[in-house]
Amino acid sequence: MHSVLLVVAAFLASAVEMVEALTIVLAVGVTRGWRSAGWGVATALVALVAIAGIFGPALANLPIDVLRLVIGTILLIFGLQWLRKAILRSSGLKAQHDEDAIFRAEIRELRAAGQRGVGDWYAFTVAFKGVFLEGLEVAFIIVTFGGAQKNVGLAAIGAAAALVVVCIAGVIAHAPLSRVPENTLKFGVGIMLSSFGIFWSAEGAGVSWPGADASLLGVIAFVMVLSFGLVALLRRSVADAGLAVA
Amino acid sequence: MKWLTQFARFWYDFIVGDDWTIAVAVVIVVAITDVVANAGRVAWPIIPIGVGVVLSLSVRRVLRVHQEAARKLGEEGTQ
Numbered sequence: 001m002h003s004v005l006l007v008v009a010a011f012l013a014s015a016v017e018m019v020e021a022l023t024i025v026l027a028v029g030v031t032r033g034w035r036s037a038g039w040g041v042a043t044a045l046v047a048l049v050a051i052a053g054i055f056g057p058a059l060a061n062l063p064i065d066v067l068r069l070v071i072g073t074i075l076l077i078f079g080l081q082w083l084r085k086a087i088l089r090s091s092g093l094k095a096q097h098d099e100d101a102i103f104r105a106e107i108r109e110l111r112a113a114g115q116r117g118v119g120d121w122y123a124f125t126v127a128f129k130g131v132f133l134e135g136l137e138v139a140f141i142i143v144t145f146g147g148a149q150k151n152v153g154l155a156a157i158g159a160a161a162a163l164v165v166v167c168i169a170g171v172i173a174h175a176p177l178s179r180v181p182e183n184t185l186k187f188g189v190g191i192m193l194s195s196f197g198i199f200w201s202a203e204g205a206g207v208s209w210p211g212a213d214a215s216l217l218g219v220i221a222f223v224m225v226l227s228f229g230l231v232a233l234l235r236r237s238v239a240d241a242g243l244a245v246a
Numbered sequence: 247m248k249w250l251t252q253f254a255r256f257w258y259d260f261i262v263g264d265d266w267t268i269a270v271a272v273v274i275v276v277a278i279t280d281v282v283a284n285a286g287r288v289a290w291p292i293i294p295i296g297v298g299v300v301l302s303l304s305v306r307r308v309l310r311v312h313q314e315a316a317r318k319l320g321e322e323g324t325q
């Protein structure tokens with residue numbers, strides 16, 4: 001059960017980051033050609049593999065309680081930040097994330113940057129930066145999820161599955177994945193990250209959960225009730241005061 | 247040096263984000279849990295309750311900012 005939730009959480013969180021990277025790569029490829037963009041993507045992937053290869057094995061040598069305390073706390077901070085944004089978006093206090101608008105803005109910026117050359121460094125750099133930064137975030141997700149469970153491989157499987165699904169969707173759509181309900185996905189990811197963060201940071205601090213691993217489901221239910229409750233309360237306040245952000 | 251600052255900024259924005267008080271509160275709540283659990287007391291409710299309080303206060307602060315901005319706009323409109 002725990003392993004399934006781990007793979008699902010790694011899959012969803014990685015998919016969100018990969019959709020963002022894909023939006024940038026598609027914008028570069030469509031406007032300035034695929035060759036330099038492809039080199040940018042490939043170089044970023046090599047850099048990411050090198051970083052994972054250097055820092056990944058170090059995790060295996062740390063004691064599990066220390067890992068869970070540190071990683072659980074970081075994951076909880078990170079997850080709450082994500083959840084906070086999702087709650088504000090759902091209640092109308094923050095604008096929704098719009099991949100179509102980001103795609104259009106990227107294209108405008110790329111066209112304004114001038115004509116392409118044979119070796120288009122601009123396209124290479126934009127694609128590299130997009131994939132490298134989003135990829136670092138995926139690596140962070142794999143290392144934190146996998147590290148706290150001493151099973152980086154399982155988290156990597158979730159992320160690899162997300163990569164396959166997002167790439168196939170990108171090839172089929174050949175446009176930003178605006179049909180992916182990204183804001184809903186982000187809400188779900190925020191709930192998962194925060195729940196795992198609560199569970200692991202408490203275990204790392206020496207807490208014995210009632211019901212052991214099964215209590216993770218209870219933690220997820222608690223975070224869901226809390227989040228939906230806050231959205232309902234905020235929506236009412238927003239509607240009363242006419243505050244909704246477009 | 248500039249690259250290092252940008253790299254640190256990236257990780258700060260990625261992990262801590264818009265509201266640093268959440269990060270500080272989480273560290274305090276986890277530290278309290280550690281002390282209570284190591285004293286042999288029941289500690290599992292502390293983090294969930296702490297999370298509930300921290301998250302509620304954080305989104306409430308955003309609501310207050312919007313309400314205050316709307317009130318100021320309303321006042322300017324009537325002048």
